[in-house]
Amino acid sequence: MRIAVDAMGGDLAPQAPVEGVLAAAKEWPDTQFKLVGKPDVLNPLLGSKPSNVTVVEAEETIEADDEPVRAVRRKTNASMVVAGRLVKEGEADAMISAGNTGALMTVGLLVLGRLKGIERPGLAPILPTVDKLGVLALDLGANMDAKPEHLLQYALMGSLYRQKVHGMAKPRVGLLNVGTEEAKGNELTKAAFDLLKEAPIHFIGNVEARDVLERNCDVLVCDGFAGNILLKGMEGAADTLFGVLKKELTSSWQSKLAAAILRPNFRRVRHMMDPKEHNGAPLLGVNGLVVKSHGSSDAVATKHAIRQARVAIGNGLIAALADEFGGK
Amino acid sequence: MRIAVDAMGGDLAPQAPVEGVLAAAKEWPDTQFKLVGKPDVLNPLLGSKPSNVTVVEAEETIEADDEPVRAVRRKTNASMVVAGRLVKEGEADAMISAGNTGALMTVGLLVLGRLKGIERPGLAPILPTVDKLGVLALDLGANMDAKPEHLLQYALMGSLYRQKVHGMAKPRVGLLNVGTEEAKGNELTKAAFDLLKEAPIHFIGNVEARDVLERNCDVLVCDGFAGNILLKGMEGAADTLFGVLKKELTSSWQSKLAAAILRPNFRRVRHMMDPKEHNGAPLLGVNGLVVKSHGSSDAVATKHAIRQARVAIGNGLIAALADEFGGK
Secondary structure (H helix, E strand, O other), X not given: OEEEEEOOOOOOOOHHHHHHHHHHHHHOOOOEEEEEEOHHHHHHHHOOOOOOEEEEEOOEOOOOXXXXXXXXXXOOOEHHHHHHHHHHOOOOOEEEEOOOHHHHHHHHHHHHOEOXXXXXXXXXXXXXOOOOOOEEEEOOOOOOOOOHHHHHHHHHHHHHHHHHHHOOOOOEEEEEEOOOOOOOOOHHHHHHHHHHOOOOOEEEEEEEHHHHHHOOOOEEEOOHHHHHHHHHHXXXXXXXXXXXXXXXXXXXXXXXXXXXXXXXXXXHXXXXXXXXXXXXXXXXXXXXXXXXXXXXXXXXXXXXXXHHHHHHHHOOHXXXXXXXXXXX | OEEEEEOOOXXXXXXXXXXXXXXXXHHOOOOEEEXXXXXXXXXXXXXXXXXXXXXXXXXXXXXXXXXXXXXXXXXXXXXXXXXXXXXXOOOOOEEEEOOOHHHHHHHHHHHHOEOOOOOOOEEOOEEOOOOOOOEEEEOOOOOOOOOHHHHHHHHHXXXXXXXXXXXXXXXXXXXXXXXXXXXXXXXXXXXXXXXXXXXXXXXXXXXXXXXXXXXXXXXXXXXXXXXXXXXXXXXXXXXXXXXXXXXXXXXXXXXXXXXXXXXXXXXXXXXXXXXHHHOOEEEEOEOOXXXXXXXXXXXXXXXXXXXXXXXXXXXXXXXXXXXXXXXX
């Protein structure tokens, strides 16, 4: 299989994608990696390039603060756009980028196009859970004004992803809501509930934000606005709590001493909440495999994203999605 | 001043409200308390009743799982409904209940009615923050399908509440959104942004879910659905993290020992996130002061809610709101 990696996108580019690809190339010699970016920047970083890594030239870069649609339209030779074109033209089976999220979604829509039967693609990261299996949540920011039909499509795509990529036989699909009773929620969730209960998925009904970390479902369906609020709210709470705890635990020499003993324990808990552990969010609903790597991804996180992409390619995810929704 | 307290609502009723009122009656002898509920249940708990506590008879009770509107319409002699009527008829300056939230909102709407100029009342709890000053967030569950005009009314009411009840000269009003840039968000927040920037408030623009605990604003404006997702997401993350941490810290005798030394530190951090600390969420926009006490409130939390109500009464909150929106 062949994977195109945007070498210029993300806070730690180009080092992180390059190192991630080098590590992946070593672990998976059956995979061809196409590092997309400026050759004169990338080649020196590559050293004695492994035989399964090539550089594909792209002289432009989309920046984090670029306006997505305009950037994708104008910078036709940007690394992210070139990587998308490699997938479109059958030169790669997947593309990965840690760059501007809006631009990546635009690449998905404009370069690859939507899968037939899908109105709005959805971004589907894995939220961390206590048992480490995670919850696939979608949409988390691609589509701010979802309609009930979009939520139905998310449920179907998310369910298939969990089956194909994570080997779950019967993923439990939950609808993010303010209570578990059927009548709860806003107009969107009430209408979506009616569609989901008729769908060929294992729909377990409404689920609440407070239980997501306990893995109250395997696929969490939500609109992009609510999903973003949930994710950022949980991340913010975790970050703030660890920050306050750190301050508390360094407030006296006794607490410092006790905290030193507990450092491995704290690290394990911190680890659990680290979104990089599950790095690699597919943009589901476009005609090709596009994987969003976290903006702050390091080499290890980049490799996690590559692993996700490999499994998705190996299990024919895109063909299965196309089948589900009635052909490409 | 006179405060009616629903003695039968909440998980710990009637003990918690009764004990909370007894403590409050002692601390604030200038205040008359009307405990609403079944006299034969309440009188034995009251012991030698202080002179500023009276029992108001109400033979029915609204249960946690009652359908709100039907319960309020049918159980016209329920403690919550009777307490609302005391406010409506000028026999009390405020009412407090830890019972069924939906039913309490219905009491606000049906028994007291909306303030002139307000289309939808909003529930406005204080979210805990690191600096303990909290963020007043509204709406948190009263109105699931808000319109931009409702968010504008929340902003105006929340701003006035912070001024009148918390003595803030110029409360910073933020709009909950998925990013801080003006163009971010869904149709609702984009339209609300345009209204808020023209409003006579100190509007600081969009704010993100991840920074709420750092008090990124004083009044957080959101629709009831997103607000609920935010609150439950943060509470869930905090609860889960403390749960995992507890397990980690009791995993060996060394960690148990070290954790014992740090117990006061952990308790302080836990305390910070305890919603009971800021107990007492006003239902803003109804014609009288209605305060929601947390369902799991104990006596201390009940007293916190009473304190909030006293300050609001003392500073003429309802009259100020009525003025702001053009008379009762």
